[in-house]
């Protein structure tokens with residue numbers, strides 16, 4: 001090395017952090033045994049963890065009898081959905097897989113990780129013995145679809161637009177396929193069940209509450225007193241009553257508003273109830289986002305000549321919603337979990353299936369297995385949502401300006 | 402939609418472009434503008450001085466209807482600034498505004514900040530809007546920042562982007578509300594330089610500022626505000642070297 005350093009080299013040298021000199025022993029000492037009191041804590045924690053793990057593992061692998069789950073697996077997934085029409089559910093799943101694959105190929109990042117998780121779930125199901133061979137075939141097809149989407153996605157012309165449109169029409173398409181609406185043999189909503197029903201209700205509630213929540217939040221800030229007080233009253237009433245009440249009221253009251261002879265079935269009523277309920281909370285989240293904006297943003301938007309609609313769409317909402325992503329996702333997760341309450345008004349969602357299954361004399365006393373299983377299902381989905389939200393916050397730079 | 406578009410009879414050089422007649426404004430019971438009358442001709446650069454809290458910002462914000470007035474009349478380019486939404490939108494298209502706090506849109510790149518209104522309000526094709534945006538960035542001296550976000554720029558650069566954004570609508574009038582007051586001292590000059598260049602280009606400007614050097618050098622006319630009233634108006638020489646009013650003398654003695 002020459003003795004005369006160039007300026008940038010010397011800068012680099014002064015900025016170099018000191019190398020960590022800790023070995024394993026050093027790390028243990030620093031993080032676990034750095035004081036007498038902390039050493040005791042460490043030992044106690046290790047013991048507690050050991051006993052919990054030992055107990056759980058023993059239970060899962062020796063005591064528990066999983067037949068109650070494996071033999072009712074189809075029930076847990078789709079409820080009483082007509083067996084010879086199950087291909088329609090599979091087709092819906094295939095469409096969703098395709099969208100996941102395409103999105104993963106185009107946008108990478110979070111959605112790719114989610115697709116990988118989805119594929120692993122499929123893969124696990126193709127290996128376990130209790131899934132029927134037809135099911136395994138469909139799962140294999142779904143894996144292939146994800147992979148195909150992943151590779152085709154980036155190479156397709158206009159891929160982003162196509163994929164977005166695909167997501168947009170996916171929901172009506174799924175409802176159409178599942179119900180049949182005269183084109184296919186009808187499968188009444190009252191026999192939709194299990195995870196399928198749970199997911200449908202949550203997705204409707206979450207997606208539907210979004211636009212309604214935004215409108216309510218804007219209405220609440222309106223200068224027109226009628227609109228303003230209507231929105232405030234609505235939001236405050238809904239937030240003051242429990243979801244289960246809303247479900248009961250949806251059962252009894254929605255029919256009262258309908259013309260004679262016109263009937264809405266149970267599932268749709270519950271979906272309406274869940275959507276209207278979630279919308280009130282969404283409205284408050286959005287309002288929080290609106291309040292986090294500086295007045296200058298509204299004024300700058302006006303000053304450059306944007307009309308109120310453009311200013312909302314381009315300036316205000318993107319910033320307001322971005323600021324409250326954590327709250328919105330939190331709300332979505334809790335809605336997803338709260339769908340379990342529909343079991344009380346007679347729908348057989350995942351929890352409803354659990355109730356019927358454990359009442360079956362053949363599986364008497366096996367309720368522990370059932371609850372552990374559905375808890376796992378809820379956890380996988382809820383955790384995926386919160387994981388995506390954290391990634392999304394990071395990539396959008398929430399909290400940094 | 403063609404027939405709903407307002408016919409703007411553009412003022413020519415030297416004709417009246419802003420006409421404020423006995424403008425009054427209250428915030429609750431606080432009387433912030435008291436019978437303010439001001440006439441500005443096209444191409445004129447008017448600097449508004451006055452102690453803080455005297456109503457300068459409020460006044461300049463009434464001109465593009467960011468503040469409603471309760472009494473009096475404002476005409477911009479012949480358009481009556483009334484409660485009519487159509488009129489207000491027409492006037493906002495004709496006036497650009499630069500704020501003390503820049504107010505750039507933090508979630509958009511510099512380029513999108515500038516092209517948004519031309520594309521959605523003026524209905525320009527994207528390519529054309531972007532080409533003009535680059536020309537404007539060139540003009541304010543920061544063409545290399547187009548794809549960055551506002552948060553990545555210094556205060557002086559952000560304020561120059563804000564000027565470019567306002568200019569992108571090709572306004573007849575530019576309003577500046579203390580454009581350098583939030584800047585670190587070393588960045589004030591770069592913004593003032595851009596404003597000087599603008600003033601020379603012949604655009605009508607209304608500038609609230611505490612930069613006396615700028616006022617003396619660039620202003621065609623200076624307006625002095627105090628307690629919601631116009632105390633005195635005149636050319637820089639008249640006002641700085643031979644102030645008529647006691648309150649003008651007091652203000653100048655405090656600030657110089």
Ligand SMILES: Nc1ncnc2c1ncn2[C@@H]1O[C@H](COP(=O)(O)OP(=O)(O)O)[C@@H](O)[C@H]1O
Pocket residue numbers: 428431433451452453454455456457458459460
């Ligand atoms: N939105 C508002 N609501 C109530 N009072 C206001 C508002 N904006 C300004 N004011 C008051 O009006 C007066 C004039 O303010 P402003 O126009 O900002 O003065 P300047 O710009 O000359 O400092 C001040 O007394 C200020 O407190």
Ligand SMILES: [Mg+2]
Pocket residue numbers: 457458459579
């Ligand atoms: Mg001010």
